[in-house]
Amino acid sequence: MLNSFSSAISPLLDQRMPGHALPAGLYTREDVFKADLDVFFRRHWIYVGLECDVPEPGDAHVIDLGSSSIILLRDDDNQIRVLHNVCRHRGARLLDSGTSIVSKLVCPYHQWTYELSGELAYAPHMGTGFDKTCKSLKPVHFRSIGGLIYVCLSDNPPEDIGTLETVMRERLAPYDIANSKVAFQSEIIEKGNWKLTIENNRECYHCSSNHPELCVSFIDLDFGFDPASLSPEDREEAERHQALYEARTKAWEAEGFPSAAVEQLVDCATNFRTQRLIIAGAGESQTPDATAASSKLLGSMTRKDLGDVHLWGHNCWHHFMGDHAVCTMIIPLSADETLVRTKWLVHKDAVEGRDYDLDKLTSVWIATNEQDAQLVARSYSGVLDPAYEPGPYSPFTEGQLDNFATWYIDRMRANGY
Incomplete structure (x- = not known):
């Protein structure tokens, strides 16, 4: 199957021109979708959830990824486990799907029963010679990185996850995401290919004209610009903004808060970028007025002026602020549908209505996600049109899209396509 897919997909990969969007078939074809699931959602590290999704022993959360299903749970020793959601009897x-509370993992079919560690505890009517020890549930490779759960379904996960782990454990430590709680969760099914969802997230060329709520706390100069198009006054403003970033980053880092951009985007398996961003306006949080939504700050945070630690990977994006965090993951459902799951995190002891207002906490990204869903659907509809030709990326505002497309082609090639 791999060879037939590979021979059919390889010419599409050859067609991609540097600095341009991908050929239509890489967004629309069913064989490409199956290859994407295999390469990018089985053989690479992906973000799937949070330690705080399962705060107590016995809490379990199921995540479905194509034909695979995994269980994120907390065992009786308060340890995180990730197991394949497949009974070792007949599968x-x-x-x-979703969240449940369990004392054991009991197969509804024939009542094979597993401890929360995955060990088989009970298998009725299997005879005295049956060896339970070799029928434990299959574990999934995972890392908890600052409270974010990353998994790889392959038996040989990429080793360069270590860079992401080293960088983000230090950056996320003050936020103590493992001891936060999910205040709200939303799910949107975007009518487009997962790569269009990621591409849309990796540029803000479109933000000024499409995201009025988000632009209250985002700085438009961060979206990118063509220097030749600026007036002398605007060029001076851009230079002042760059100087402010350099000074603010230097000050934050001197105070013990890593802030400079760290990128692992091409010539790698594990794709990520992180940077501490300045928040516009009141400068505190991504809310309708850019002030904090929660009076009870995350973790050990005591300041609201430490900007937005953003982090993205090839199936996720995150924003960590003093008062709350927004964590989003994507799951491809088909070539033309993508699930976007977003969670808003607050301090585990924060109380809705007393410490935070839910509408203020969530309204900016609820609006932004809905707007992005419309844009992705519009883009996918155009890609389906026979008139579509891959257009050139703006070198000033869409450089990260070129990085993503380059990485995508390289990883497909590295995995035999």
Whole structure:
């Protein structure tokens, strides 16, 4: 199957021109979609959830990824486990999608029963010679990075996850994401290919004209610009902004808050970028007025002026601020549908209505996600048109899209396509 897919997909990969969007078939074809699931959602590290999704022993959360299903849970020793949601008897799913509370993992089909560690505890009517020790649930490779759960479904996960782990554990430590809680969760099914969802997130060329709520706390000069198009006054403003970034980054880092951009975007397996961004306006949070939504700050944070630690990967994007965090993951459902799951995190002891207002906490990104869903659907509809030709990226505002497309082609090639 891989060879037939590979021979059919390889010419599409050859067609991609540097500095341009991908050929239509890489967004629309079913064989490409299956290859994407295999390469990017099985053989690479992906973000799937949070330690605080399962705050107590016995809490379990199922994540479905194509034909695979995994269980994120907390065991009786308060340790995080990630297990394949496949009974070792005849393969039945142990748990349904979503969240549940369990004392054991009991297969509904024939009642094979597993400890929360994954060990098989009970298998009725299997005879005295049956060896339970070799029928534990299969574990999934995972890392908890500052409370974010990354998994790789391959038996040989990429080793360069270590860079992401080293960088983000230090950056996320003051926020103590493992001891936060999910205040709200939303899900949107975007009518477009998962790569269009990621591309849309990696540029803000479109932000000024499409995201009025987000632009209250985002600085438009951060979206990128063509220097030749600026007036002398605007050029001076851009230079002042750059100087402010350099000074603010230097000050933040001197105070013990890593802030400079760290990128691992091409010539790598694990794709990520992080940087501490200045927040516009009141400068505190991504809310309708850019002030903090929660009076109870995350973790050990005591300041609201430490900007936005952003982090993205090839299936996620995150924003960590003093008062709350926004964590988003994507799951491809088909070539033309993508699930976008967003969670808003607050301090575990924060109380809605007393410490934070839910509408103020969530309204900016609820609006932004809905706007982005419309843009992705509009883009996918155009890609389906026979008149579509891959257009050139702006070198000033869409450089990260070129990086992503380059990485995508390289990783497909590295995995035999």
